[in-house]
Amino acid sequence: MADTVQPLRRRPRVALVIKRSAWRIYLEEQQDSRIAQLVEAGDPTVSRLRGSHEAHEQTVREVKAALDRLGAEVAVFSGSAQPFDAAGLDLVITVGGDGTLLSASHNVTDVPILGINSAPNHSVGFFCGARSGEAAVAIEKALRGSLRSTVLTRMQVTVNGVVVTSRVLNDALFCHAR
Numbered sequence: 001m002a003d004t005v006q007p008l009r010r011r012p013r014v015a016l017v018i019k020r021s022a023w024r025i026y027l028e029e030q031q032d033s034r035i036a037q038l039v040e041a042g043d044p045t046v047s048r049l050r051g052s053h054e055a056h057e058q059t060v061r062e063v064k065a066a067l068d069r070l071g072a073e074v075a076v077f078s079g080s081a082q083p084f085d086a087a088g089l090d091l092v093i094t095v096g097g098d099g100t101l102l103s104a105s106h107n108v109t110d111v112p113i114l115g116i117n118s119a120p121n122h123s124v125g126f127f128c129g130a131r132s133g134e135a136a137v138a139i140e141k142a143l144r145g146s147l148r149s150t151v152l153t154r155m156q157v158t159v160n161g162v163v164v165t166s167r168v169l170n171d172a173l174f175c176h177a178r
Contacts, residue, residue, distance in 0.1 A: 023050060026049075056119045086108045092130075097115075098126055101127050102127070
């Protein structure tokens with residue numbers, strides 16, 4: 001696909017939420033010796049970790065390059081659970097899969113979210129608007145307001161008539177502390 005990124009009229013403000021891959025978590029950060037042994041042995045239970053991580057990292061580079069070419073002001077959040085303030089942003093971009101998008105959505109009310117499925121051969125991206133290889137064009141269209149959008153209905157959780165959260169997209173867990 002030819003890269004058609006064109007400069008925008010003003011500098012867009014974007015939050016970039018990047019999933020931490022299982023490879024990054026278990027092998028690079030935690031240096032889990034058992035996982036490392038399984039990888040070294042070529043065990044089929046971990047055979048997809050490296051390929052998924054490499055595909056994800058390539059997509060992260062693709063997204064960052066597109067945002068750089070567009071001159072976007074970018075705040076990067078590593079890990080989908082990291083809270084951020086979406087006020088004043090033009091767009092929230094998630095790089096991962098549906099889990100990354102759903103987690104980031106808890107920080108967003110009125111700002112569009114564009115999910116980029118970073119490893120389509122390894123993860124589900126049902127809610128994602130683009131996948132690896134399509135990021136630059138999708139980001140440009142999203143920032144221009146010309147990318148087809150889907151509005152998702154949120155659920156609201158109340159306890160004894162008090163709203164606990166109104167940012168639930170697809171599931172809620174309600175349990176006691178014990």
